[in-house]
Amino acid sequence: MNILIIAPSWVGDMMMSHSLYQALKTQYPDCQIDVLAPNWSKPLLDRMPEVRKSLTMPIGHGAFNLRERYRIGKSLRNQYDMAIVLPNSLKSAFIPFFAKIAVRRGWKGESRYFFLNDLRANKNDYPMMVQRYVALAYEKGAIPAADKLPIPTPYLTVQQSAVEKNKEKFSTQFELAENRPAIGFCPGAEFGPAKRWPHYHYAKLAEMLIEKGYSIRLFGSAKDTDAGEQIRSSLPETLRRYCINLAGQTQLNEAVDLIRDCTAMVTNDSGLMHISAAVNRPLVAVYGPTSPQYTPPLSDKAVIIRLIEGGLIKIRKGSDSAEGYHQSLIDITPAMVMEKLETLLAKE
Structure with missing residues (x-):
């Protein structure tokens, strides 16, 4: 299984997303994880062994740029079985939709009903951001409660x-x-x-x-x-x-x-x-x-x-x-x- 992650735009959030990548490797041992993220984050993603490759997101934080999002999505067609969208914005869900990825998973937010087809609505059951990220590694209906959800510790490899x-x-x-x-x-x-x-x-x-x-x-x-x-x-x-x-x-x-x-x-x-x-x-x-x-x-x-x-x-x-x-x-x-x-x- 090939999985595309639409990553967050901030350093702390990017570090917490590493818990998700580790959890995905547990849930889907043979999966390959690629992360679409701002270019500055590449030094962090390169130190996360679970990530196959980082893809540069050329659109700046907050920019809409629908034409460019369509171009990126089209370039990613026929490569991924699942996409997981970590930001809560509507625009962050466009690229997996344009890429025609079969499973598009994320939390409810900003009227994304049409663009995400594996939508999770119980965000408040997971009070920590890292819990919300890790919960997206699980199939709907099989997510442990917050107090029983294993949270892998983020780490960066250092030589x-x-x-x-x-x-x-x-x-x-x-x-x-x-x-x-x-x-x-x-x-x-x-x-x-x-x-x-x-x-x-x-x-x-x-x-x-x-x-x-x-x-x-x-x-x-x-x-x-x-x-x-x-x-x-x-x-x-x-x-x-x-x-x-x-x-x-x-x-x-x-x-x-x-x-x-x-x-x-x-x-x-x-x-x-x-x-x-x-x-x-x-x-x-x-x-x-x-x-x-x-x-x-x-x-x-x-x-x-x-x-x-x-x-x-x-x-x-x-x-x-x-x-x-x-x-x-x-x-x-x-x-x-x-x-x-x-x-x-x-x-x-």
């Missing part, structure tokens, strides 16, 4: 030779930091400052860790470069050499390897949090307005700190500080994170 090669690329910075064991920080968040732990808290934690003999690696996209510099500039000048801002300097593939090389990670709720979990790093994840009940890091080495109750609060910028930080994250002190981190490190 030590690639890790060493990427370390060599940044050897000058690492040597300046005396090649100390590294704790990685992921201070960015795609959806705005309300999801970010304050830069001054990161800086204080960095100072505490540097004084214990660690170096700090700051990870993120080019958008997070300034956040990283805020952290570095908040450190005493004599300690800044031990805090290396890699945000915007690494490709995703390089970031995966350099995160795997870290002793532990401290992150906001972000895509890099899910990557940190997938490469099996001890991880402290700080949550504020977003809900760890819906998209937690999927790792037994992860500890979550959240001081408020309830589900998702839809806010991009908080009114509790000039920077837009949310009070629930301001209230998480560096000492709280340090305590959890030391507990994790003691188990290694």
